[in-house]
Amino acid sequence: MGHAHTSSGHAGHDGQPLVGHLVAPWILFATGGALIVLTVITVAIRYVDLGEANLLVALAIAGLKATLVSLFFMHLRWDRPFNQLIFLSGILFVVLMMAFCLMDTSQYRESQYVGNPADVQAVLDKDAPNAPIAARKSPDLP
C-alpha cells in the first residue's frame, strides 16, 4: 500500500485526528523527481522550434506539473471528491483567463504594428539591444 491513513489511536478527544493524512516517502520523492524531469523537458523544448505548438507544449507540461503537485503533495488524490471539484473549478478559471487573453491577442494581432517606429527603436538600441522584436521591422514604417 502506497500510503497510510491515520489510525484511530491518533484521534483527539473530540474525535478529530491529530495527525493528518500520511503519504509514503517514495511517492513524494517520485513526484519530486517527475517535476524535475518535466522542468528539464520544459527548458529543452525551448531549443526546438515547433512554431505555435511550443506554447501548447509548455502549457501542457505546466498543467501536468500542477496536477502532480495537487494530487500528491497536496494530498488531493486521497481527498473528498468535493474538494477535488473545488480545485478543478480553480483550474477552470485559469483556462478561462488564458483562453480569453489568447483569443483577444490573436484577434487584434493584425492591427498591431510589427516592428518599431524610429524613436522606439532608438530606445531599444540603447536599453535592450538584444530584444527579439528589434530585429523585425514593419513594411509600412519608414
Add this chain to the structure above:
Amino acid sequence: MTTLPARPAAPTYDTPESDNYLTHDKGFLSWILTLDHKRIGVMYTASVLLSFLVGGIFALLVRTELLTPGRTFIDADTYNHFFTLHGAVMVFLVIIPSIPAALGNFVLPVMLGAKDVAFPRLNLFSYHLWIAGAVCTVVSLVMGSFDTGWTFYTPYSTTTTAGGVIPVIVGVFILGFSSIFTGMNFIVTIHKLRPPGMTWFRMPLFLWALYSTALIQVLATPVLAITLALVAVERIANIGIFNPAMGGDPVLYQHFFWFYSHPAVYIMIVPAMGIISEIIAVHSHRQIFGYRFIAFSSVAIAIFSFLVWGHHMFTSGQSSLMNTLFSAISFSVAIPSAVKVFNWICTLYKGSISLNTPMLYGLAFLILFTIGGLTGLHLATLNTDVHLHDTYFVVAHFHYVMMGSALIAMVGGLHHWWPKMTGRMYNEKLGMIACTLVFIGFNVTFFTQFMLGSHGMPRRYYDYQPEFQIYHVISTIGSYIMAGGFLLTAMYLVQSLVGGKRAPANPWGGATLEWECASPPPYYNFHEAPKVGDPYDFSNLHWDERGEGYVTVKPPAAKA
C-alpha cells in the same frame, strides 16, 4: 385549534460580563499577538478606519485643487500623486479589507456559534501582512511616491521616474496575500465549523456573502500578485513583458490586471450586500424575502465577476469579438444584483421598520446602489462607453458602487454591530444626522460628476475648461459636507466608547447567533453552544423595557 398561552414564559436577561474579550487580557502584546478573532477584527477595523481617514484627506485635497481651472494650491505632479494615493489607499487598504477582514473577522465565528475561525494563527498572520503592506505604502511615499493611478497601467508604470512604484507594488503584493489568507480561513471556517443544525440554507445571508467573497479572494488575488511581480520585473530588469518598446503587450497587462481587479469590485460589494441583508431584515423585524434567491445571487455574482473584466478595456485596442462578448456578459450581472434589490424592497414591505442609524444606512445603500448599478449599464453598452470612457461619468459610477454602496454598507454594518463589538450604544440622534449629511454630501459630490462626465470632462485631469468649473465647485462642496458627516460619526463613536450607555445583548432584535451572547462577547464567545434556529424568525423576540433590549420569549407549548 390552537389556543394562545395566557402568559409567556419568563424572559431571560443576558447582562454584560466583567470578563469579556476586551478585558480578558491586558497590554499591547496581548492585542498585537492575539489569536482571538474578535480582537483581530477590532484591530483591522481601527486600521481600516485610520486608512480611510488618510485616503479621505487625499480625496479632499484633490477636490480642493479642482475648485478652479489650473493651479489652485498644488502643482500638477503633486496632484497626480494625490489622486493615485487616494485610489490606492482606498482600494487596497480600506474597501477590500473593510468588510471581510474587519467586520467579517469579528462577526463570522460568532454568527456560527464557534469559538474562533478555523486557523487563528493564519488570521493573525493575515493582519500582520496587512500592516506590512501598509508600511510599504508609507515607504513608497518616502521614496518619491507614485503617480500611476491605482491601476499601475503599463508602459507608464514601468517607465515613470516616480521612485515609489516598486515599494507600493511590493505592498499590494503583500496585501494580496493578506486577503487570500482571510478568504481561505473563511471558506474552511464555514465548511468545517458550522454548528449542528446550521445547514447551508439556515446560514445567515451575511455568511453566504462572505463565503462568495472568499471564493473570489482565493481565486482572483493570485493573478494580481503575479501581474504586479511582472511589472516589477519589467521595471527592474528591463525584460519586455508589457512595454511595447521592448516587445511587450500593454493590452495583456490590462487583461491580467482586470482579471483580478474586476472581481475585486465584487470582493468589495458582495459582503456589503450581505450586511444589507442583515440590516434590512433585522431592522424591519421581518423574515427576509426570498432567502434562497439572495443566497444564490451572491454565488452567481461571484461567478459572473470572473467573466466581465474586459468591459474595462473597450477602448484599449481589445478586439471587437471580445468587446461584444464582455459587453453581453456584463449586462447579465444586472440580473442577480436586481434580484437582491427587489428582495430587500419586498422585505421592507409591511415590515415593522425601526428607522435608526443602521437602517438609514441600509436605505441609503438601496438608493445609491441602484443608481450605481444602473449607470453601469450605460458603461457596459459599447457605443455609449466609447463616449463615456475615462470621463467623470465613470468616476461617479464607481464611486456610487464602491463608496456609496460598499463603504456605506460597511459604515452601516459598523453601526449595526458597534454595540456588540464595544458593549456601548452610540448617540442615535447624532448617528441619524451624520448619516443624512453623508448621504446628501455624497450625492452632491458624485451625482454632479455624472453630468460633468457626460459633458466630456475627462477623469484624472488637473486642468479643465472654464465651463466645467461650476460642476467642480458643487462637487467639492459636496465632499466637504460628506467629510463633515464622517467627522461627526467619528466624534460620537469615540464618545460612545467613553461615556456611551451600556449595550444589551440584543439591542436591535436580531435572531442570528451573535445576538445571543453578551455585549461585548465573552472571550470564548459562548459559555454553552447556542441553539441554532431560523436566522430570520423574529416572532419570539420582544422588546423589554427593563433590559432596554430584545429578549427571546419562548411561548409555552401550544395545546391542540
